[in-house]
Amino acid sequence: MDAPFSQQTRTANLQTLATQPFDLLVIGGGITGAGIARDAAMRGFRTALVEMADFGSGTSSRSSRLVHGGLRYLEHGHLKLVFEACRERRILLDIAPHLVWPRSFLFPVHRGGRLTPWKLEAGLWLYDLLALFRNVRLHRMLSKRALLRAEPGLRSRDLRGGARYYDAQCDDARLVLANIRDAHRHGAVVANYVKLDQLDSADGRVGGARVTDLTSGVPLHVRALVTVNATGPWSDKIREPDGRPSLLPTKGVHLVVPRQRLGNQEAIIFISPIDGRVMFVLPWGRVTYMGTTETELREEPESVAATADDVIYVLRSVNALFPDARLTPEDVLATWAGVRPLLRHGEHDDPNAVSREHAILESDNGLLSIAGGKLTTYRVMAAQMVDRVAARLHARDGRALAPRAPTDTEPLPGGEARDLDVMIEATIVEGFSREVATHLVHTFGGESAAVARLAQSDPRLAEPVIAGHSTIWAELLHTMRREMALTLTDLLIRRTHLFYAAPEEVLARLPDIVRFAAAELGWDAERQEAEADAYRYEVRRSLAFREEVDAAGR
Numbered sequence: 443m444d445a446p447f448s449q450q451t452r453t454a455n456l457q458t459l460a461t462q463p464f465d466l467l468v469i470g471g472g473i474t475g476a477g478i479a480r481d482a483a484m485r486g487f488r489t490a491l492v493e494m495a496d497f498g499s500g501t502s503s504r505s506s507r508l509v510h511g512g513l514r515y516l517e518h519g520h521l522k523l524v525f526e527a528c529r530e531r532r533i534l535l536d537i538a539p540h541l542v543w544p545r546s547f548l549f550p551v552h553r554g555g556r557l558t559p560w561k562l563e564a565g566l567w568l569y570d571l572l573a574l575f576r577n578v579r580l581h582r583m584l585s586k587r588a589l590l591r592a593e594p595g596l597r598s599r600d601l602r603g604g605a606r607y608y609d610a611q612c613d614d615a616r617l618v619l620a621n622i623r624d625a626h627r628h629g630a631v632v633a634n635y636v637k638l639d640q641l642d643s644a645d646g647r648v649g650g651a652r653v654t655d656l657t658s659g660v661p662l663h664v665r666a667l668v669t670v671n672a673t674g675p676w677s678d679k680i681r682e683p684d685g686r687p688s689l690l691p692t693k694g695v696h697l698v699v700p701r702q703r704l705g706n707q708e709a710i711i712f713i714s715p716i717d718g719r720v721m722f723v724l725p726w727g728r729v730t731y732m733g734t735t736e737t738e739l740r741e742e743p744e745s746v747a748a749t750a751d752d753v754i755y756v757l758r759s760v761n762a763l764f765p766d767a768r769l770t771p772e773d774v775l776a777t778w779a780g781v782r783p784l785l786r787h788g789e790h791d792d793p794n795a796v797s798r799e800h801a802i803l804e805s806d807n808g809l810l811s812i813a814g815g816k817l818t819t820y821r822v823m824a825a826q827m828v829d830r831v832a833a834r835l836h837a838r839d840g841r842a843l844a845p846r847a848p849t850d851t852e853p854l855p856g857g858e859a860r861d862l863d864v865m866i867e868a869t870i871v872e873g874f875s876r877e878v879a880t881h882l883v884h885t886f887g888g889e890s891a892a893v894a895r896l897a898q899s900d901p902r903l904a905e906p907v908i909a910g911h912s913t914i915w916a917e918l919l920h921t922m923r924r925e926m927a928l929t930l931t932d933l934l935i936r937r938t939h940l941f942y943a944a945p946e947e948v949l950a951r952l953p954d955i956v957r958f959a960a961a962e963l964g965w966d967a968e969r970q971e972a973e974a975d976a977y978r979y980e981v982r983r984s985l986a987f988r989e990e991v992d993a994a995g996r
């Protein structure tokens with residue numbers, strides 16, 4: 443699929459939002475809202491979606507990037523959630539193989555920890571059982587020697603052995619985008635940088651919303667029969683003053699270090715010796731990211747950032763596992779912090795034990811809100827919400843109840859290409875290096891051919907944006923034309939991940955990148971300056987912990 447989805451598409455969409463009535467208006471373009479819009483549009487509902495920043499810029503681009511059954515939820519007995527998540531893992535590996543890929547995990551067990559090898563083995567059999575033995579592969583228990591052969595940097599002292607099991611890693615931001623674009627393809631009218639100001643509930647029932655296009659400041663009135671609040675960590679703000687808070691939001695932080703500093707080959711799951719929490723070390727190209735934390739949210743969701751305490755905690759935990767690495771705050775290339783929209787059960791919930799289940803809430807004014815959940819289970823959440831919407835519409839005007847949409851079998855954009863290896867070889871034949879070909883296919887799937895064509899139209903577009911990295915200029919152009927990238931941060935943080943992979947180099951190259959984007963998006967000098975400033979602000983936010991560390995002399 444090579445259809446435009448650009449700044450011009452957005453302008454046309456704003457016009458439609460202001461003039462046409464909708465069956466459904468979705469507020470929030472994270473994975474939850476994107477999944478709901480896709481499902482609703484596939485069922486034939488006239489669907490609109492507005493997102494106040496970029497698609498996925500909330501929690502959905504700040505996760506651990508795992509599509510997983512959730513091994514650790516077994517400890518808390520959440521079997522239904524794990525079963526559902528294992529099924530979703532299989533579906534997502536199938537409908538978006540370029541965005542969700544199998545990942546092997548090593549689980550080392552050290553003496554003195556709360557886990558024993560037999561307890562781990564029992565848990566992994568249950569994990570495989572809940573996947574109906576249809577996971578990528580079955581787990582295998584490993585001796586100490588086998589573990590150290592696989593991952594020589596692991597602490598060998600007190601190591602008793604462990605296991606290798608399988609889950610999936612994903613590109614969270616691009617998974618959101620794929621759902622948004624597929625919603626658009628099925629007729630949904632979507633726009634980023636459009637903020638809900640106020641629900642429109644003139645007669646006591648919500649009939650749409652007053653929103654503002656943040657790029658121009660122009661207010662719009664969107665009329666809709668049903669409105670859904672899918673704003674994740676922000677959802678209580680939109681439900682207020684309707685009832686008790688539904689969420690217990692917590693903050694989670696990840697750190698990025700050069701992969702060679704740890705030398706890890708695989709993903710590793712381990713138990714932090716500091717506080718017994720389950721943590722991950724995850725490979726991502728040339729970098730490794732690690733996390734996460736789970737602490738009380740003290741700031742607004744849009745201002746969360748990693749603090750020195752967060753960074754020190756993660757580094758100490760990982761250093762205990764990889765003692766020779768001796769990671770310090772200086773090694774940290776970038777961080778990201780996100781807010782889990784966890785469902786509140788009682789006043790004294792322990793965030794680590796709180797279930798990742800979700801709930802649909804209905805306010806007196808008819809607003810439907812969805813709270814909780816995980817990236818992995820977004821499709822299930824979306825289907826349940828759209829069932830509610832369909833029932834509402836049926837009760838209202840007697841229309842037939844639309845059957846469930848085939849969101850589990852219809853590929854997401856780019857996902858039609860099942861055999862990625864064949865595509866990589868074909869891209870190499872067209873003159874791309876193996877590294878660039880692999881990168882393009884794993885980023886765009888079947889749509890990588892469109893990026894390759896762009897690159898072939900002008901040799902300058904086939905050059906890497908940053909020397910030594912595989913992201914090429916054609917990708918930036920493609921994402922502005924086909925993926926509604928509107929700002930520099932959209933381009934560098936979520937459409938590509940250069941922000942995390944090469945932060946220093948991007949800063950050095952910023953003037954060229956700004957000029958390149960300006961030529962496509964029509965930015966004047968003032969806007970170019972503002973875009974560069976906004977990007978630098980994100981870099982400062984990502985590395986703000988450094989000043990705190992220096993000040994405390996840690």
Ligand SMILES: Cc1cc2nc3c(=O)[nH]c(=O)nc-3n(C[C@H](O)[C@H](O)[C@H](O)COP(=O)(O)OP(=O)(O)OC[C@H]3O[C@@H](n4cnc5c(N)ncnc54)[C@H](O)[C@@H]3O)c2cc1C
Nearest residue numbers: 470472473474494500501502506508638674694780817818
């Ligand atoms: C640290 C961390 C790690 C995680 N790891 C995983 C993982 O590995 N696997 C997994 O399955 N899950 C994981 N999760 C959970 C998962 O990321 C979230 O459950 C999911 O992303 C929530 O998506 P959402 O769409 O509900 O919220 P969000 O992604 O936050 O989307 C809500 C959107 O609403 C928009 N919005 C807010 N107010 C307005 C307004 N007034 N007008 C218009 N738009 C508005 C926001 O800008 C935002 O983009 C993790 C979460 C965290 C924090």
